[in-house]
Amino acid sequence: MDTTTVPQILDGNAIAAEIKTEVAADIERLHAQGIRSGLTVVMVGNHAASEIYVRNKVKTSAELGMNSELVTPPATVTTGELQALVSRLNVRDDVDGILIQTPLPAHVDKKLLDQAVAPEKDVDGFHPINVGLLQSGHPRLLPCTPAGIIEMLRRTGISIAGKHAVVVGRSDIVGKPMAMLLLHENATVTICHSKTKDLEGFCRTADILVAAIGKAGIITPQMVRPGAVLIDVGMNRITSQEDFARFFAGDAKREAAFKKNGSVLMGDFDPHAFALASYYTPVPGGVGPLTIAMLMANTVRAARLRRGLPVSK
Numbered sequence: 604m605d606t607t608t609v610p611q612i613l614d615g616n617a618i619a620a621e622i623k624t625e626v627a628a629d630i631e632r633l634h635a636q637g638i639r640s641g642l643t644v645v646m647v648g649n650h651a652a653s654e655i656y657v658r659n660k661v662k663t664s665a666e667l668g669m670n671s672e673l674v675t676p677p678a679t680v681t682t683g684e685l686q687a688l689v690s691r692l693n694v695r696d697d698v699d700g701i702l703i704q705t706p707l708p709a710h711v712d713k714k715l716l717d718q719a720v721a722p723e724k725d726v727d728g729f730h731p732i733n734v735g736l737l738q739s740g741h742p743r744l745l746p747c748t749p750a751g752i753i754e755m756l757r758r759t760g761i762s763i764a765g766k767h768a769v770v771v772g773r774s775d776i777v778g779k780p781m782a783m784l785l786l787h788e789n790a791t792v793t794i795c796h797s798k799t800k801d802l803e804g805f806c807r808t809a810d811i812l813v814a815a816i817g818k819a820g821i822i823t824p825q826m827v828r829p830g831a832v833l834i835d836v837g838m839n840r841i842t843s844q845e846d847f848a849r850f851f852a853g854d855a856k857r858e859a860a861f862k863k864n865g866s867v868l869m870g871d872f873d874p875h876a877f878a879l880a881s882y883y884t885p886v887p888g889g890v891g892p893l894t895i896a897m898l899m900a901n902t903v904r905a906a907r908l909r910r911g912l913p914v915s916k
């Protein structure tokens with residue numbers, strides 16, 4: 604890989620805007636046929652970060668011309684009550700996509716809820732049927748974040764076939780489906796996790812390194828092969844002066860934000876690692892916007908699939 608080029612930023616906002624424009628046009632086409640697509644987001648209880656994410660999802664779907672609905676059961680709601688709520692959404696013809704925002708209160712059984720959502724309305728791609736369809740190479744609705752990452756690589760012209768992709772993190776939401784999508788794109792895939800011995804050694808062999816761990820700055824420059832493509836899924840808030848100085852010393856813009864808010868957002872990569880990359884996703888403004896864009900794309904896809912209308916691959 605070329606190690607002499609200047610690192611290129613993968614601009615998630617720009618790519619997401621492109622996708623959203625396409626989705627809005629498709630929503631318009633469906634509307635002309637008398638179909639109004641709709642997304643319902645269920646957010647249980649109060650969770651500060653979720654509230655921001657959810658507001659963004661609801662706002663974006665409305666902006667693109669969809670019916671947009673937010674349901675907010677209290678934190679005391681039972682799994683049974685949530686299953687009943689989901690069952691009502693499953694049979695509503697004006698609801699194409701159902702998303703249950705996580706994290707959920709500890710007493711709620713997430714697995715049962717994932718199974719309660721009708722697979723054809725499962726815009727998160729978490730239902731076992733959709734997980735199985737992805738695994739078997741016949742994907743129908745894909746988890747938004749990994750699908751967005753593939754879309755970003757594709758639209759940027761970054762080839763995946765034959766590359767060694769290392770995915771750090773094995774969550775059902777990101778790590779596992781990411782690995783599967785990269786495999787379907789003919790990458791050689793390694794999944795690393797908290798029990799991996801010699802994480803550094805694996806990461807250093809990556810042509811494409813995806814970090815989805817949720818630990819600020821854990822991927823250091825020593826762990827990165829010069830010229831690698833770095834994809835940062837982490838979204839961590841750092842609050843200590845020590846962390847700030849370690850990661851962002853000399854960054855005047857971030858320092859002003861840190862002084863004002865007492866915290867800044869950062870990913871799983873130590874930002875110094877980005878200097879070694881051929882391409883990298885910044886935090887914020889990298890992977891995050893793609894997740895929302897793909898949720899919108901999934902909702903319209905679900906609207907089409909449910910009505911037997913054609914969809915892209």
Ligand code: GUN
Nearest residue numbers: 702703704705706727747
């Ligand atoms: N919480 C954080 N990311 C996600 C996501 O992609 N889907 C849902 N449902 N909850 C999340």
